[in-house]
Amino acid sequence: MLSTVINTVTFSDQESHCHQESALSYLGAKDGDWEKIKETIEKSADRPIFVYFHLIGGHDPFELPEDELIFGKEVKDIYDALLFKADREFGNILERIKELGLYEDSIIIFSSDHGVGLDKQRGLASYSRTYNANLQIPFLIKLPGVSTSEVSNIYSLIDVRPSLEELLGIKHDEILHGISFVSELKSKQRYKDRCIFGIATFQEFFSMQCSTGVKIIYQRDYEFVDIFNSFNDPWELTSLVNEYNEENFEILARPFVKFMAYGKDTYALTPAGIR
Template sequence: MAAKRPNLLFVFPDQWRKMAVGCSNDDPVYTQNIDRFAAESVTLDHAISCFPLCSPNRAVMLTGRFPLSTGVTGNCKPGLTLKLNDDELTIGNMLQKEGYRTGYIGKWHLDLPERSLNPEPPSGAVHWDAYIPPGPRRFGFDFWHAYNANDKHMSPHYWQDTHERIAPGEWSTKHETDVAIQFLRDQPADQPFCLVVSWNPPHQPFEQVPDEYKAMYADQPGYIRPNVQGDGLEQAERHMKDYFAAVTGTDREFGRLLEALEEAGLAEDTIVVLTSDHGETMGAHGWMEHKNIWYEESIAVPFFIRYPSGLGPRTDSVLFNSADIVPTLLGLMGVQPTEPGRIQGTDHSGLLRGEAAARPNSTFICHYPGDVDEHKQAQEEGWNINAYGWRGVRTARYTYVAEKRVGDRAVRRLMYDNELDPYQMSPVLLDGPPRESIAAELESELRSWLRQAGDDFCLE
């Protein structure tokens, strides 16, 4: 009889930066459960958000494919036609096909707002939100307790299999954890499961967090990173403690989830991943409530993976991209991708097991201006909007970025030495394509990634 394949519990809070975890010894935040979990896990200390914005990076994380391939080159919001392509395959599709019980709980944000199609939808969805009915647009997830996008952490709502809204009247992270715990308790003994839990906090509105967590930071001195400047100072002073409070609340709920896994006798054979879709600048470099930028506060995310029967705890410095998540998890689970040729990320499961394997020299980061509908003049003039924005590479030491804004003719290049300049306050500005030295090597890396991603961003 074939051995039962491992379960997967994939948990990702929204907008949680790498610095905001106690064991990183950076942001002064309390995360005792996550710290304990990290000590039992493989910690990837160079985990990078490919496109540090909610919808685009969620698509990358769930498919193993870059944004131009998934069709999600911006946030799925009113006025745009962006959504996950109908023919995409998520890890939910692939594991469902292998007989897994699949579930998705929390924020989805990969579909059109319902009001883009119907001004008065039966579900009552407004703004960015949508009820996604059972069927192909759930991309392989059978159990569904979710919403598209709605930033009301203290008064959330959800849909399951009808238009009727579920309004629990409590903090979203607490409620979603309760639902996830029940999913684990209902798990059949003879079937593996894949459960994705997508918490919205610590995403803004930052103040929407229970008072008990805010109280833990009431007497803490203000904390300002050296690169917080200009208008960003006001944001950091106003929101930082609430941001930390939401992370601590997340830590509490993550601890409850791990306890339930243990009580159900599932911990030993379950791969548990804790990460984030992207970070938060929190005033760094003057950016206000922002993440869609190449700075470390935005692209660097926590990434812990625990698999007691398959991985020993340690830290690994592999450059690990959002696109690598699906192929690496499938590799650990002994599951072949449904269509291997579609996957654009890399399977690093061998490295995680401690085997000798090739390591990437760099990893790809990007931003696209989004749907052409957002740029009417450019659309009328026949511009390829996706040829604008910024593209870059992150290496173990450097961040290298090329940026071209809509309407500009020239490409701007910046290089950061993250070893000598850890707060990225003194970039090297390059006048045209570099011809020698480290910058030329980074340019070559970027060109290689653009080819791999099918991206016609012009560097000339």
């Protein structure tokens, strides 16, 4: 079920650069993969190592051998079994990292690219839309020397890079879309409210989720707009669009309009009405 590539990374005062060192098997954590990792560490003991594992997890096609259908044969049962399998394989990864003596000094991230709604929000097609079922994903990070904590703000995958760069002490002048979550993770305090944005280009769906709970969903082809409070209504089944008059909607949608017009520079904005 695992994956792709090991990159060894060196950092200098001038630049950061990566190069591919060795490819891992794609459909399983084989013993040979861990031998490659061990050899890479031994060959360059004084250099950081970056390893990327790709777990298929609950992605379609929802197929498993008969002996692995431990919850039943319905689609949701197979999905649960796939997640169960991914959980066990991730646990095995952690154990192997510990066996290599790397666990205490490692930054370890577990996440996903998107979700799936199954029988809610238009079924399997939800992975190509921007409802909560698609956009809300697990994100776990283990940091050396940081105790168990949970952030209260909303974050996006675009925040991973600035967060890792802060943790690794990497400095540059490049303008990034995201923001670092490290300060909040360490202090357990929310520093500012924000809006984040999602795109499902396959169906031309866009969304803006604000830390107030308010969310706008927009489908460009049909000029379809809907509004939810996704914190109080996580399955987004109760539309609030009729509660907004033109003036209030214009204020609410201002960051979203800016994102649609200048998206490459506005992935994280201060919500309208919040100062």
